Amino acid sequence: MIDSSPVPNRPKAAPRPSSLSGGHPLPEGRDHYTISEVAEVTGLSAHTLRWYERIGLMPHVDRSHTGQRRFRNRDLDWLALVGKLRLTGMPVADMVRYAELVREGEHTFEARQELLEATRRDVRARIEELRDTLAVLDYKIDLYADARRASERF
Amino acid sequence: MIDSSPVPNRPKAAPRPSSLSGGHPLPEGRDHYTISEVAEVTGLSAHTLRWYERIGLMPHVDRSHTGQRRFRNRDLDWLALVGKLRLTGMPVADMVRYAELVREGEHTFEARQELLEATRRDVRARIEELRDTLAVLDYKIDLYADARRASERF
DNA sequence: TAGAACCCTGGAGTGCACTCGAAGCAAGCG
DNA sequence: CGCTTGCTTCGAGTGCACTCCAGGGTTCTA
Structure with missing residues (x-):
């Protein structure tokens, strides 16, 4: 409720910080997911995920041989953290700054x-x-x- | 930090809900204030105060004989409540709805x-x-x- | 009584965080 | 083979909450 229409259908609760180190309730224990699968579990739209990548908020997402994004578990972990930071009201620009630090x-x-x-x-x-x-x-x-x-x- | 630049210099803390029923630390115990005085104590800009009135978020502010706004203590009380509701992330439209209910x-x-x-x-x-x-x-x-x-x- | 500082209105502009559209390529299915 | 679904990019559009501007009137101080 804190910003206009955030996380329309956010997954109900991550019980522990353990959600940062694996353990996603996903299709199967695979380690690559399409953008729509990620949209499903994160509650973000595919558009928003692409936009995150464009502005530098994602630490480099793998691509398939045809150029489609293949998200991995570490990307989901990162998105979980971003989700938490977003809940605090941290501006996206600050999160991008944090992502840059990680890349450095x-x-x-x-x-x-x-x-x-x-x-x-x-x-x-x-x-x-x-x-x-x-x-x-x-x-x-x-x-x-x-x-x-x-x-x-x- | 929760939205872009909210309440730049908000007064530090209202110790009790009593701030809803009088007791403002203002120039003197007057009961009419210019828009800039109200801007000073609420941390809102004069622009924002006029905008609040325009969209129906203020329950009718008195005017001087020349048409300038003269806010009264009950207006400050109302703004204090609005400030609290705003902190909750309530959309302005919902606050307007509440203001309408009060008017009714x-x-x-x-x-x-x-x-x-x-x-x-x-x-x-x-x-x-x-x-x-x-x-x-x-x-x-x-x-x-x-x-x-x-x-x-x- | 002059000048500075303040206030008025309506409307346009800004910044943020998305959100969507258009045009086109690729994969899976009956 | 055609159809549907999903993916790509870039760029434009949206909604919210202010924020500012132009052009003019008012009030305070010296």
Whole structure:
């Protein structure tokens, strides 16, 4: 709900961070998938997947001998992470930056860690904001409940 | 961070839902403010405030004898609520719907309560999502920390 | 009373994140 | 063999939430 129409039919929940290291509920234990299969499991459209690749948000997807994309499990893992980052409201441009760091190799570990820590701070702050908001909603809802109860009684 | 550049310099925190019923830290205890004063305290731009009014998100703002807006404390209270709802990611169109219900009078109490309860459910779900995301971030950050510690040791 | 600073309106423009269309190639099926 | 489905690219279109502009009126300060 946080942005216009995100993840129309997102898979219901990844129970553990283990979804980052294999274990997708997919057709079979293959390690290559067509774009429509990936669209199916990620809830993203094929258009969006191609667009992700175009803007540099995917770390190089394999192609079949006829040029069609063949996504692999590591791509799905990456998309799972991207999905999480997107939930935090991180702009796509920042995710692209992170993807660039990954492409640049291991000497960017520190920068990546800092980026994730900054994101974690944002997420924590956001949760606090939402808790405040929840308090306001509770307060308002109680007001309406009281008002309606009062008007029924008389 | 959740949308592009929201609330650039939002006032730091309303300690209680009491911010919904008076108690604004404003110039003095007046009950009319110019648009730029309201922009100052809400963190919204004057443009945005006029736009809110145009689309029906403000419940009728008073005007001076020359036609300039004179916001009152109840307008600030309303904007505080709108700010909270906006933090939940509620689309502006839904907030407009809520504003319409308010304008329609007391017979919409039930509808308003339902709308707020639906929003509350969304906020709770969102908090859960963010907690999941936090777990993933913790996991990833630990991975980087371990990797960097290991590379230092050898 | 002049000038700066502020406010008005309607409408156009911006940035983000998709989302779709057009034109064409390739594979599987009855 | 034709049909359907799915894939490719590039570029244009969409919806949201602002954000800004032009051209003019108003209010405050020196």
